[in-house]
Amino acid sequence: MQNVLSILFCLSLFYLAVTSRVKAYVTVLRFQGILLTVLLVFPFIHHFSIFALILPATLFIVKVMVIPRYINKIILDLDIKRMIEPTIQQFTFLLLVIFSMVIIFVASNILSKSTNIETIPFASGFSAIVVGIFVIIFRKKLIVHVTGFLVLENGIFLFGTAVASELPMMIELGTLLDIFVVVFLMGIAINKISSTLSGFDVTALGRLKD
Amino acid sequence: MELIKVIQGIISILVILVLAPMFAGLINKLKAIFTGRIGAPVLQPYYDLKRLYKKETINAKSSSFISVISPAINLVSVVIAAAMLPIGFARPIISFEGDIILFAYVLGLARFFQILAAMDIGSSFEGMGAAREATFAVFAEPIFFFTIGSIAFISGLTSIYDIYHSIRLDNVSYLVFIIVCSISVFFLAITECSRMPVDDPNTHLELTMIHEVMILDNSGIDLFLYQYSSYIKLFIYSILETSFFYPFGVRSYSVGVIIFVVVIATLSIALAISETITSRFKMKNIPQYLLFATAIGILNLLIYTFTK
Numbered sequence: 001m002q003n004v005l006s007i008l009f010c011l012s013l014f015y016l017a018v019t020s021r022v023k024a025y026v027t028v029l030r031f032q033g034i035l036l037t038v039l040l041v042f043p044f045i046h047h048f049s050i051f052a053l054i055l056p057a058t059l060f061i062v063k064v065m066v067i068p069r070y071i072n073k074i075i076l077d078l079d080i081k082r083m084i085e086p087t088i089q090q091f092t093f094l095l096l097v098i099f100s101m102v103i104i105f106v107a108s109n110i111l112s113k114s115t116n117i118e119t120i121p122f123a124s125g126f127s128a129i130v131v132g133i134f135v136i137i138f139r140k141k142l143i144v145h146v147t148g149f150l151v152l153e154n155g156i157f158l159f160g161t162a163v164a165s166e167l168p169m170m171i172e173l174g175t176l177l178d179i180f181v182v183v184f185l186m187g188i189a190i191n192k193i194s195s196t197l198s199g200f201d202v203t204a205l206g207r208l209k210d
Numbered sequence: 211m212e213l214i215k216v217i218q219g220i221i222s223i224l225v226i227l228v229l230a231p232m233f234a235g236l237i238n239k240l241k242a243i244f245t246g247r248i249g250a251p252v253l254q255p256y257y258d259l260k261r262l263y264k265k266e267t268i269n270a271k272s273s274s275f276i277s278v279i280s281p282a283i284n285l286v287s288v289v290i291a292a293a294m295l296p297i298g299f300a301r302p303i304i305s306f307e308g309d310i311i312l313f314a315y316v317l318g319l320a321r322f323f324q325i326l327a328a329m330d331i332g333s334s335f336e337g338m339g340a341a342r343e344a345t346f347a348v349f350a351e352p353i354f355f356f357t358i359g360s361i362a363f364i365s366g367l368t369s370i371y372d373i374y375h376s377i378r379l380d381n382v383s384y385l386v387f388i389i390v391c392s393i394s395v396f397f398l399a400i401t402e403c404s405r406m407p408v409d410d411p412n413t414h415l416e417l418t419m420i421h422e423v424m425i426l427d428n429s430g431i432d433l434f435l436y437q438y439s440s441y442i443k444l445f446i447y448s449i450l451e452t453s454f455f456y457p458f459g460v461r462s463y464s465v466g467v468i469i470f471v472v473v474i475a476t477l478s479i480a481l482a483i484s485e486t487i488t489s490r491f492k493m494k495n496i497p498q499y500l501l502f503a504t505a506i507g508i509l510n511l512l513i514y515t516f517t518k
Binding site for chain 2: 004007015018
């Protein structure tokens with residue numbers, strides 16, 4: 001089951017690499033949030049407890065409902081155009097993603113022989129981290145950078161489930177709170193930037209002087 | 211017993227040859243219904259073929275013998291490829307170790323001669339279509355080898371018939387593997403048969419065309435051969451898709467045939483829906499669309515090999 005969810009997760013990463021709309025990025029974030037929730041709920045089917053459901057429920061609320069809605073609200077409020085404005089061609093970007101994913105999968109397969117990790121979720125999480133970084137590097141819009149950061153976070157989460165079978169719940173909840181706060185801070189920052197500068201490009205920010 | 215198998219194989223190829231135009235007609239009819247039109251009758255492709263058969267063939271003055279032999283070679287190669295596909299659980303007429311490579315390259319030969327013929331006519335418009343076809347073929351070929359090839363790699367068999375018989379749904383990850391493979395093949399079918407997001411089969415005189423541009427100067431029996439082989443090609447890729455779904459049934463010929471009919475019907479609906487709700491891509495977006503399908507295949511193979 002974990003493998004199936006990981007396949008879907010990687011497919012969402014590929015979709016992220018080919019799509020050129022900001023709205024699609026938000027949808028992917030939502031989809032990944034649902035996947036992670038299912039991934040967390042799944043082990044508790046056999047030994048059910050209310051306490052164990054706190055983390056998945058919080059995850060669902062934060063990653064599927066609050067953050068995507070907030071990003072959508074920012075897009076609507078600031079009237080951000082729907083194209084993502086990549087700095088390199090989508091085709092090249094997809095090639096990059098494929099190559100890095102192949103390397104990551106082979107590397108984690110080699111790693112899994114010496115250490116006790118599960119290859120597929122580990123590799124998928126790692127790929128999500130790399131794709132998140134790529135999104136931040138190769139896109140111009142600030143709001144897309146925020147989504148790239150969130151994809152990276154999702155990757156770290158998946159990574160964590162692969163490395164440790166039992167998650168320390170308080171730490172995970174703390175991370176979720178962090179992400180939540182960071183996204184709000186980014187939202188406020190983007191709002192402020194938009195009131196000073198007309199564009200939302202990082203190219204405009206590169207020309208800033210004091 | 212052997213005789214029955216040969217007869218089943220012959221029936222398979224006959225079914226492909228006879229029903230191929232109807233499949234295209236069915237998709238067009240469904241598409242018309244989904245967009246609120248009455249649409250041409252399901253048998254319309256047969257009428258079109260009959261009309262083309264009666265018409266006179268005219269070749270351009272600048273064209274050479276390539277234009278004369280190309281339509282026939284096209285049809286023959288496509289029919290050979292069709293003879294390698296199993297319908298139901300019947301063994302196809304042509305089936306041997308390694309026929310998966312032959313299958314890919316016989317279709318490649320058909321495409322090669324079509325491209326040559328398009329350039330042979332000497333019209334720049336058709337040369338453009340040929341260039342596009344060649345470009346997109348480069349990206350479409352890996353999809354086939356990464357999906358069908360990965361099933362072959364996992365099962366250790368190299369004949370299409372054996373490969374499809376090796377598909378057994380005993381564990382979940384293999385089931386997901388097969389489902390994702392079938393998605394990849396669906397992408398491939400759309401590309402190879404010039405269906406909607408890649409190419410528009412309905413428009414003849416737009417600059418954005420790929421397949422229809424190449425046959426623009428052909429007429430009469432030549433056009434008949436091209437059209438017929440493109441119908442068969444569409445049917446071939448659909449059969450390739452149906453073959454993924456056989457493991458759901460009991461392994462007997464009659465059940466196989468029923469599954470075949472059901473899956474073909476479902477597939478025609480799926481194709482019609484996908485053509486209704488999507489619009490054609492910009493030319494520059496097509497390579498990335500095809501690379502996406504390849505990426506799915508690569509990912510699939512990676513995940514399946516590393517779970518073992």
